Amino acid sequence: LATALSFVVILVWFVLFPPPEPQTDPNAVAIVETGDTATGTDMALPPPAADADAAAALDPEEATAVALSEAARLPIETPELEGSISLVGGRIDDLSLRQYRETLAEGSPIVRLLAPVGGEEPYYALYGWAPGGDLGFDQVPGANTLWSVESGETLAPDSPVTLVWDNGAGLVFRRTIAIDENFMFSVTQSVENTGAGAARLAPYGIVARHGLPGDLQNFFILHEGVVRKSDGQLDEIAYDDLPDLDVVPREAAAAEIVEVQADGWIGFTDKYWMTTLIPGADQPFTSVTKYVAAADIYQTEARMPVMTVEAGQRVDVTTQLFAGAKEWETIRNYQNEGGIARFLDSIDWGWFYFLTKPIFWLLHNLNVLIGNMGLAIIALTLIIKAALFPLAYKSYASMARMRELQPQMEKIKERVGDDRQKMQQEMMELYKREKVNPASGCLPILLQIPIFFSLYKVIFVTLELRHAPFFGWLNDLSMPDPSSIYNLFGLLPWAAPEPTSLLALIFIGVLPILLGISMWLQQKLNPQPTDPTQAAIFAWLPWVFMFMLGGFASGLLVYWIANNTITFAQQYIIMKRHGYTPDLFGNIKSSFTRKKPEGK
Template identity: 85%
Template sequence: MDDQNKNLILATGLSFLVILVWFVLFPPPMPETDPNAPAVVQTQDGATSTDIALLPPAAGDGSAAPADATAATTVPAAPRLPIDTPELEGSISLIGGRIDDLSLRGYFETLAEDSAIVRLLAPVGSADPYYALYGWAPGGDLGFDDVPGANTEWRVEQGEKLTPESPVTLVWENGKGLIFRRVISIDANFMFSVTQSVENTGAAAVRLAPYGIVARHGLPDDLQNFFILHEGVVRKVDGQLDELAYDDIPDLDVVAREGAAAEVVDVAANGWIGFTDKYWMTTLIPGADQPFSSVTKYVANADIYQTEARLPVMTVEAGQSASVTTQLFAGAKEWETIRNYQNAGGIERFLDSIDWGWFYFLTKPIFWLLHNLNVLIGNMGLAIIALTVIIKAVLFPLAYKSYASMAKMRELQPQMEKLKERVGDDRQKMQQEMMELYKREKVNPAAGCLPILLQIPIFFSLYKVIFVTLELRHAPFFGWLNDLSMPDSSSTFNLFGLLPWDAPEPTSILALIFIGVLPILLGISMWLQQKLNPQPTDPTQAAIFAWLPWVFMFMLGGFASGLLVYWIANNMITFAQQYIIMKRHGYTPDLFDNIRGSFQRKKPADK
């Protein structure tokens, strides 16, 4: 391999190394909570004052804004309706008819046997309130006391428990001729359907507008705050997917009337909006052809993030009724489940709620293939290895040309040595003569770098897939590798479990030093692959190449173990391919001699 080829590979490797160092040493800072932020005031019926202040503006006709709430020191217990499905458990509060208590039966906080299941939604008064709320905004001569909202106490008209087989119906009468009903149903997975209706038994027509809200008090405790992952608002507006991070929401334009930072976007059809976490999501979904206003909002003095779906104003004549149905997704971002909601349920681009990233054209097919391999094999670690084999097979034609070009370069070594002797120290003349030699012998000196360059986007795409997708969470491989989305839990700190103390936590700085089995295997596989080629004659290059496997071993030690499984398998397959191709081209790598040479001390040059 000539100097130009070595320099290109070296530059690629060092660039990648710089990126990795930056990721580890300079991650984005965690957001700080303002200790002086005012507390959320509670109302007498259990709602926060901001729940009322954050209601949509009145539905036209110059209606007044809602009045301030009366402060109270405690939140009274509200009647509740239980939720019981194969995937969810929780309850609905009759104060506001809030869906505010929801846990995911199939997912646990940790791998411990006594781990609690993941809680997605929580009511006001808990540590992290997060809930969905529905209501009506008044228009015309109506006031906020005439329509149901955050403070309304509903009564149960039908149903005792919300299950996939039994919807529930809530009812509230305003005492002035309007009867409001809310029918809530749920499927076997994570989708609620909420039908809001109003019956006008009065003598005059009324104007009012339905809405849905998802509110989150403060930032989530498990916020990753890592630039490779989107957390915050995710929405679709007329075919366009938009993402807004939590950090950006307080910087929205201030809406004077509502006293909050907000953004209002009109959607003609096929839209949805909500909050997405790494693995979980809560999303408001109006009907496919339903126009609405998509609202993102933040109230600083209460530290509440909020998304809204505001539907158009309805005019309900005397003696008539009106209704509207929206959906609420509240659950785990399972690829297959969300795909079914998109394809069979007609929710346009719902699969894009999973953060596929800039390389979506690679991450989507890579995950599709990985998912199907896992279904076929039944083990995610083996599926990653099978995926590696398929990727290497697809890239084999390029790899063959690369290694064949490298073999051809070795055949030219005697001519290159004679060329160096002839031109001496004239570098420009040397470059010109080398280019003529390559052209005459039909050799591309950069061909050896192409597979390496292609591996970089594939590596980052697989890293994205393993980091983001729920299917890798708590996915076991073999033995101690019980979560492929997390770093290798073994460690040299306790001699891989032989010593009676625990390994450092993955987030500890010690975990970067006392690495596990997989990082060590990665370093060895890179080192063996390097030994297929003789050491560079330039001492500086030789020293850098000798250290690279061990530097990468420590740098990648904190990466997800699934990614290391991929890279180890990739290195070993590359090793086998290169060895066989070189041998077919008449060059048998002296592997053992190269290994022995790396352990021999260099003799000082004669002066």
């Protein structure tokens, strides 16, 4: 009860006092250090002061539109993505997901993943070369370089594009960008040395985010922020923890630098979307996580080793960029067929990953087979209950035997009186003689706890539950039940409270009520405890859970209601087969009957 109350207090606190929106500095400058030379360059493209003032007067959508129109662009068109590449810096900074909409409302816009500087929530991928040796920043392409199109008009699955830039001093840089039918970009950076001397330089890739994402969940069971793999080690750094990294003077930022020998990747993950830099499987690189406080920029980098390009030579380096939805099947294919090691771990499976992974695999395949996620959850519940049936059988059989021993237990209590030690000894002898384990009834409950939390994790974090309909009013199993007592479940002409409001915690919907009733009926298979305090606690428990879980995802409530219903049927049948018929209606009646005080 204390845990439940604490949970409610935390929810109420975040509803009443949400964290303040971050203030983003439009004049953003970040630092790159690579190879044997520490170098600084503009990693963001700050607008002139007059343009910044004008952008501030626009709403976010208008500001984004203005930012997109300020530079020449190459369009991106795939079955899953649409957007454009800016020729200023060659940035991939305009990307939307065609198959996903922001809400279920009719006409809702598609989800925007990446956005340009000067627009709403700048978030982009940037590639370039860091100078080494005698080269200067004006001799290598960076954030502000104006590229030309050498080939291609639209980036599509069968149509790569190539950008070119000549530094005028003997180095010709090219960038060829290809894309598949899902969310994977392939970026090949090349440099051709037409000069007389050797050149030293290093390619890099950056994913930068200005300020915190507007749809940040800030929920304790969900990781949002940096996700990276370094030589087989998976690491997660939350957005809130990035400012607390050690300040690296040469980076001029809070940063963490990891040298990766092989099989690494790094990027940002949100609840449903991800943008990740992926060097080649055998490619060593420097994996960098940083936060530039002066500009409020969160940044991940993949820095390749410094290369020496002799006169007349050409060097090519290919890396990948995942930018899209965290679809389990798509990411699994990139891992198994594309050779991206442990890429499925980019989905936040949590501490119980050994349960969440197989549970989701089974749920996904049931959904493919049945075609309805709600029915798939019910089928999953049946399978889990069938797997636990041997333990449940022993548990309920033991409970039935305990009921049979009730008269003998009462006789022991009468014989020993208040001698608790003697009563415990005789009870244990009775259990041993009759071969009954009083604790066996707890085992199925203990096993249900990690399964419940694992399923909660699956429903909360996996994309496949987002906007997944069931029947009737349940059109998104990842969200709370939208029905409400507040408007008599749609009979009254006003809307139900928003799911995030305090009223939604009080005016619950149909599923929480069904959950409370199913728990209450399951409780009535057994008589009320003789102890008044225990009886009062048990009487209130279903209704406390009903309100406490009212704001949880409706898919989770579907599971729990189905689980309670199946458990009720199992317990009733098994106990009846062992000679004890639960007096369901008698127990229900007794819960509404007040006992008369003694002597009256």
